[in-house]
Amino acid sequence: MGGILAWRICNPLQLGIAVVTALxxxxxxxxxxxxxxxxxxxxxxxxxxxxxxxxxxxxxASLAKNKGFTE
Known part of the structure; x- marks a missing residue:
């Protein structure tokens, strides 16, 4: 569940809110x-x-830094 949230939500604030909600x-x-x-x-x-x-x-973040990954 945490992995899916992190993969789909790119904004750190929204990710934090989603993780707190899931917890x-x-x-x-x-x-x-x-x-x-x-x-x-x-x-x-x-x-x-x-x-x-x-x-x-x-x-x-590693992919974005090393390979120019954009989403």
Missing amino acids: GFLSGLSLILFVWGGWTPLVLAALILVITGGSVTAYT
Whole structure:
């Protein structure tokens, strides 16, 4: 999810808002499942969301710098 957000959203401010929104949705979903007696690994899922988003952003920036990539 984080990778898809980072690949499709080029504006850093919009990307930040999208990631915060996704983290809020993930937290809310985890809370609802917890109240209903379920459990989801919230911290791991949040870390994966942020790490994949950052990795794709760094990769895209590297392409733009090295090969003149424009989107």
